[in-house]
Amino acid sequence: MLQVQVHRHIGTFDLDVRLDVEAHEILAVHGPSGSGKTTLINLIAGLQRPDGGRIVVDGRVLFDSAERINVRPEARRVGYVFQDYRLFPHMSVASNLGYGRHSGRSRVDFDEVVDLLDIRGLLRRRPRSLSGGESQRVAIGRALLSGPSLLLMDEPLASIDPERKAEILPFIRRLRDTFALPIVYVSHAAEEIAQIADRSIRIENGRLTASEPVLPPGNPTMPDTGLRLIAEVLGHDTGTGLTVLGSSLGRLFVPRRSEPPGTKVQVVVGATAIEPIAETGSGGVAVLPVRAVAGAHA
Amino acid sequence: MMTPAETDALWLSIRVAAWCVVAILPPGMVVAWLLARRDFYGKNLLNGAVHLPLVLPPVAIGYLLLVLLGRNGPIGGWLYDTFGISVAFTFEGAVVASAVMAFPLMVRAIRLSLETVDDRLEAAARILGSGPLRLFVTITLPLIAPGILTGCILAFARSLGEFGATITFVSNIAGETRTLPLALYTMAQTPDGETGALRLVAISVGLAMLALLGSEIAARRLQRRLGV
Known part of the structure; x- marks a missing residue:
């Protein structure tokens, strides 16, 4: 379970958010550009430092301004899937997948992830030769294989053609069901949220403005x-x-x-x-x- | 085929250039990293000092080295008194002169490639559990390898061509400091030395071509390994 309560001030922008995500839950974060969605997950990942607050995953404190705790990003055990994949160009797909496993703390099974994401055929390829959808599946696998205790996804489908999105969405749904991970999924595509999220929150101007279970069925934005x-x-x-x-x-x-x-x-x-x-x-x-x-x- | 004097000059040039590259690669990487990644007090001063040999006449650099590192100079005097080492008028001195002249080229090449390394990849590597050292070795270093290669080639070439600072600092001693350019200069100053001078020019051209060919092959291999 992920518990977050953070605030951060950057120039005239002020982010102040509190949220909880259960294991086995996909929380969608949406809102207009510049509302602080990416900043929020960067704070959780440790790429940016909150001015104050507290971040706890499964009882493990990652950040606590009162106790002066700020765990370095490399020690947070967070999986982060970026919009732009960020695969290492000088390594094969297999090496990319194995990159986060060096510490031996990951108990996630390599073959299980490879089969789940259907990327076995790509293992010897270089990232440059992959399509967008393939790259993103490899990036998801790399994050999972590092043995994270939560998964952050920042618009993972935003740079993928609409036709290819359908290729990835089922995998993300499967992640939630296979691994007991809280997943924070940033997106501003309503269809994506409707298709995979369990709950969504809306952030506007750094503030949480709505939190609701994702409207299920009968919803016109849920064509499937x-x-x-x-x-x-x-x-x-x-x-x-x-x-x-x-x-x-x-x-x-x-x-x-x-x-x-x-x-x-x-x-x-x-x-x-x-x-x-x-x-x-x-x-x-x-x-x-x-x-x-x-x-x-x- | 080559006279002993020519062989001496050729080998000396190669050895000086090789040692020059080896000597400035580690400090070159540190300075490049400082200039590319860090903000600190006196950064502009360091940047200026590093680039000085590019803009000053080489003879001026050689003279400065002589003043500083000569046996009576502040640094050279201390080295001699403490360790009994003197670099003036020696092979080592020739390496020092080359190193100072080539240093800015090495730093610039590595700095430029450091600045183009995608820091988003580095952020991704950190989140995947890499501390600073592993991050540098597994991500940064491979990605700047082409820049390091370029820096080494530039430094090697600069050292092969180095004349002014060398002759001023360590003079022109056969077998010790008389590299190809100095041997060529000596020949050109000798009556009836035209043939000898031309032969040295031919040797220089051959060496330069070989070095270029080698660097081209190395660069291509590197590129294939990097997959970019």
Whole structure:
């Protein structure tokens, strides 16, 4: 879990933000250019120093002005994915991926990340020969492989062609589900946020002006939504780690939720996750990736 | 094919130039780094002092060296009294004269490449867990390697051509300080020395071509390794 409370004054600009991000949560940060989004994650990463405040990750204090703690960026264990990739041009893709693993503190499995991001075929290439989408996947892999305790992403898709974005978004969603990482995702693209974030905050002129769960289904900015329904938490199966939901479609099994039984939740099934089964009534069971969203307007 | 005197001059030139490069590479990197990356009191003064040999006549530099490093000079006198070392009129003195003349070229080349290194890459490396030393060795150094190579080539070439400061500081002693340009000058001053002088010119041209060819090959390899 990431807890941030920072302020910083630069010239006439004043940033003062407080936010919390859970593990397994993607927090989208949006707002107009110059509102302080990048400054915020630079402060978290240690690239810039807050004038005051406190930054804590999983109980580890990275910055505390009162206690005079300011952990150097190289010791913060933060993964940072930049808009401009920043791959090291003089190293192969494999060396780039391994760069953050030298200290031996990373327990992230190399092959798992390589397969997750589908970059095995690129390992021997040089960054110069990669497309934007490939570069960004390598950059994400490099950040993950350093064994970070949180992931910062600064407009990771901004310099990628629209067609290629679709190639990366699923990977980012998978990161959240595979690694228990809090993810802070800076973007000003509403579609991106709607597609991957769990919660979004808006920063304007250095101040947090809105914080809300990402509007799920039925939202016109979420074109890939195929199905939206309200379900009720029936119980948690500790054996399988699944939560059982009751819905108009019958019982749904989703990854463990924190809501107590009886809570109403929204269930979103992405359009791309729905595939017609050729023969109905054959007794086959369709297993769909399903995402449960808290705060149903039931 | 070559007379002993010519061989002497050729080898002496190569040795002086090689030692010159070796001697100024480490301090050249430090000064370049200070000028490119640091702000400190007296930076302009340091910058001016480094560049002085570029703008002063070489003879003036040679004379200054003689005054400072001669056996009666403030630095030379102390060196002689303390360690019994004297560089005036020796091979080492020829290296010192070359080094001072070539130093600004080395510093400029490395400084320029340091200034073009993308500090965003360095920030990325720090976040990936690299402290200052590892950052320098794994990121900065490989990226400025072409600049370092350029600096070495420039310094080597400057040393091969060095005349004024050398002859003023360490004189023209056969086998000790008589490099190719000094040998050529000596020949040109000798009656009936035209043939000898021309032969030395030919040797100089050959050496220069070889050095250029070598640097070209090295630069190309480096570029391939850097993938840029």
